[in-house]
Amino acid sequence: MAGKTTKHELKSNTVPAMVTVGPVALLLLFLVVAPLIFVAVMSFCETDEFYNVVYSFTAENYAKLVSPEYIKIYAQSLLIAFITTVLCVLIGYPFAYIIARTKSKKKQLLYMLVIIPFWTNSLIRIYGWRTFLGSSGWLNKLLVFLNITPEPLDLLYKTGTTVLGMVYCFIPFMVLPLYTAIEKLDTSLLEASGDLGAKPLNTLIEVILPLTSGGIFSGCIMVFIPCLGYFFVSNILGGGNTDMIGNLIERQFKSANNWPLGAALSIILIIVTLILVKIYQKLGGDMDSLGV
Amino acid sequence: MSTIVELTGVNKLYGTNHVVKDLNIKVDEGEFLTLLGSSGCGKTTTLRMIAGFEEPTTGSIKVEGESIEEKEPFERNVNTVFQTYALFPHKTIFDNIAYGLKMKKVPKAEIRERVLEMMEMVQLTGFENRYPSQLSGGQKQRVAIARALINRPRVLLLDEPLGALDLKLRKQMQLELKRLQKKLNITFIYVTHDQEEALTMSDRIAIMHDGVVDQLSTPTEIYEHPATRFVATFIGETNIYDGCVTSVHEGVATVTLENGAVKVKCDDSFSILEYATVSVRPEKMRFDSKMHEGFELVAVVKDYVYVGSVLKCIVSLPNGNELKIERLAGQELPQIGSRIYPYWEPEDGVLIHNDSYKIFKALDEIKLA
Numbered sequence: 001m002a003g004k005t006t007k008h009e010l011k012s013n014t015v016p017a018m019v020t021v022g023p024v025a026l027l028l029l030f031l032v033v034a035p036l037i038f039v040a041v042m043s044f045c046e047t048d049e050f051y052n053v054v055y056s057f058t059a060e061n062y063a064k065l066v067s068p069e070y071i072k073i074y075a076q077s078l079l080i081a082f083i084t085t086v087l088c089v090l091i092g093y094p095f096a097y098i099i100a101r102t103k104s105k106k107k108q109l110l111y112m113l114v115i116i117p118f119w120t121n122s123l124i125r126i127y128g129w130r131t132f133l134g135s136s137g138w139l140n141k142l143l144v145f146l147n148i149t150p151e152p153l154d155l156l157y158k159t160g161t162t163v164l165g166m167v168y169c170f171i172p173f174m175v176l177p178l179y180t181a182i183e184k185l186d187t188s189l190l191e192a193s194g195d196l197g198a199k200p201l202n203t204l205i206e207v208i209l210p211l212t213s214g215g216i217f218s219g220c221i222m223v224f225i226p227c228l229g230y231f232f233v234s235n236i237l238g239g240g241n242t243d244m245i246g247n248l249i250e251r252q253f254k255s256a257n258n259w260p261l262g263a264a265l266s267i268i269l270i271i272v273t274l275i276l277v278k279i280y281q282k283l284g285g286d287m288d289s290l291g292v
Numbered sequence: 293m294s295t296i297v298e299l300t301g302v303n304k305l306y307g308t309n310h311v312v313k314d315l316n317i318k319v320d321e322g323e324f325l326t327l328l329g330s331s332g333c334g335k336t337t338t339l340r341m342i343a344g345f346e347e348p349t350t351g352s353i354k355v356e357g358e359s360i361e362e363k364e365p366f367e368r369n370v371n372t373v374f375q376t377y378a379l380f381p382h383k384t385i386f387d388n389i390a391y392g393l394k395m396k397k398v399p400k401a402e403i404r405e406r407v408l409e410m411m412e413m414v415q416l417t418g419f420e421n422r423y424p425s426q427l428s429g430g431q432k433q434r435v436a437i438a439r440a441l442i443n444r445p446r447v448l449l450l451d452e453p454l455g456a457l458d459l460k461l462r463k464q465m466q467l468e469l470k471r472l473q474k475k476l477n478i479t480f481i482y483v484t485h486d487q488e489e490a491l492t493m494s495d496r497i498a499i500m501h502d503g504v505v506d507q508l509s510t511p512t513e514i515y516e517h518p519a520t521r522f523v524a525t526f527i528g529e530t531n532i533y534d535g536c537v538t539s540v541h542e543g544v545a546t547v548t549l550e551n552g553a554v555k556v557k558c559d560d561s562f563s564i565l566e567y568a569t570v571s572v573r574p575e576k577m578r579f580d581s582k583m584h585e586g587f588e589l590v591a592v593v594k595d596y597v598y599v600g601s602v603l604k605c606i607v608s609l610p611n612g613n614e615l616k617i618e619r620l621a622g623q624e625l626p627q628i629g630s631r632i633y634p635y636w637e638p639e640d641g642v643l644i645h646n647d648s649y650k651i652f653k654a655l656d657e658i659k660l661a
Contacts, residue, residue, distance in 0.1 A: 191345050192378035194365040196392035196443065206391070210382045 181215025
């Protein structure tokens with residue numbers, strides 16, 4: 001009885017859902033849902049000879065997307081995103097492990113090292129890399145000065161350069177979920193494993209990796225998906241040699257001025273993303289750790 | 293009986309915090325040794341050093357005569373049962389128990405046979421494919437024990453393994469553990485803060501206090517002949533009197549307390565004018581309506597406490613100290629508020645050197661110098 005009354009009181013004292021959730025819902029409606037519908041509608045439109053969008057219904061844009069040169073770029077995007085993700089795991093895991101297992105004050109410092117780059121715009125940081133790697137950049141100057149190479153190396157505008165920039169941009173997105181997962185790991189499990197005769201490598205394979213797989217998984221999703229759309233990294237560091245889906249979209253909206261085609265490309269990217277998130281969910285991934 | 297684990301001069305410091313102080317323990321093969329003490333006394337740290345999770349700051353630890361400081365935990369022939377069980381949540385019960393054998397690359401068929409045999413021994417048959425989260429506390433405990441024992445360790449270390457279980461289950465597991473230990477003839481080093489558990493299960497108990505072993509002896513010896521004031525008060529209930537030895541005659545000392553003189557049996561180590569503590573268990577205390585030879589205590593009956601099997605009489609001395617006396621069967625109960633004369637048979641009391649006495653003596657020597 002008592003429980004029931006409190007429940008009732010609670011309900012009557014609560015601010016109506018319209019007031020609490022309403023404004024947020026309205027905001028989302030205007031800033032997310034409406035533009036998405038707009039993009040979807042536009043992907044079926046045409047352009048006239050002056051590049052103006054003509055509202056009509058045609059599947060031509062989608063038909064264009066299956067041309068071999070586009071498919072090559074999709075494949076390249078997926079490949080670059082995949083390599084980036086793998087490298088992020090390989091570099092990020094040990095780093096996240098060290099931060100999570102450090103007990104002293106150094107932990108704060110290490111954690112800050114991951115966070116601080118966020119304080120500068122990523123575009124500026126990528127330009128920084130271009131300056132650093134350029135033929136008259138510091139790296140080449142140093143290499144020449146140390147007589148390692150007689151002439152400056154051609155480091156820019158290669159697939160590897162794009163991957164480097166991507167890894168650099170996305171490593172915090174990998175480290176943070178990994179850090180959370182490793183932090184949660186019960187130390188006594190590692191002790192138990194060693195106590196039962198497991199060498200450190202066996203403990204890693206049998207206990208640490210399976211118990212932090214959720215973090216690895218979240219990190220991969222957080223890196224792989226945005227990586228497909230990060231056009232400016234391949235623009236600046238890849239110099240147009242390593243185009244990704246993001247670059248195609250950007251070009252349609254800007255230089256090519258073909259908004260309907262760009263919209264169709266965007267829709268494809270959104271669908272790919274949704275499929276990946278769905279797979280993640282199906283495999284038991286935690287949606288909270290993605291921030292959705 | 294041969295020594296299987298030997299700690300010599302072991303010290304452990306965390307920064308300036310001296311957790312374990314000059315520990316010397318010899319554990320015999322096949323014995324059940326308990327490290328007993330309240331939290332923060334260094335008992336778990338000691339256990340973790342034997343397991344290899346912590347390194348002693350100084351001193352040496354030997355298992356089977358071999359120094360093991362240089363060995364990693366996975367190279368030691370000891371296994372641990374953790375307080376929190378530390379079962380692998382992503383592995384089935386079968387895989388949890390099989391873990392140690394798998395790491396030793398034992399053939400699969402043999403693993404299967406030994407795991408099933410071990411599961412039967414701890415009464416978990418049929419649980420092979422469950423996960424730890426699907427088990428109750430008592431069942432998890434059994435898995436933890438089975439997982440350690442399957443490796444046939446020479447020494448099993450147990451860190452408060454029953455701490456998280458309820459009283460009834462704990463009592464049952466105490467007997468089961470003891471049975472397993474005798475059956476497998478494995479040396480158990482057991483850490484607990486529960487004195488009853490220690491008294492029930494152990495062959496010997498090491499009572500730790502402030503990083504020091506106060507007494508290492510059999511349960512009976514510890515209960516009946518506590519070596520220090522701390523041990524006397526920590527184990528069971530007792531009445532404590534601090535006083536000064538005023539005479540020693542034929543193995544019986546007269547100790548003058550604030551409330552009058554008493555008599556107690558003693559050995560040669562006590563000398564006249566030494567500060568000492570007398571400890572007498574409530575069941576050894578007597579009282580009478582007249583004063584007994586050698587006992588000058590006078591007390592007033594304050595209360596009676598009924599504790600199931602016995603009736604305890606709480607009496608108060610003139611200085612306000614309270615004593616607990618168990619009533620003898622059929623003894624007439626004086627009214628509350630009436631005057632009684634507590635006494636005991638001199639051999640039923642224990643005389644303990646008072647540590648502060650040593651300090652006084654040292655101060656005296658400094659003054660004389």
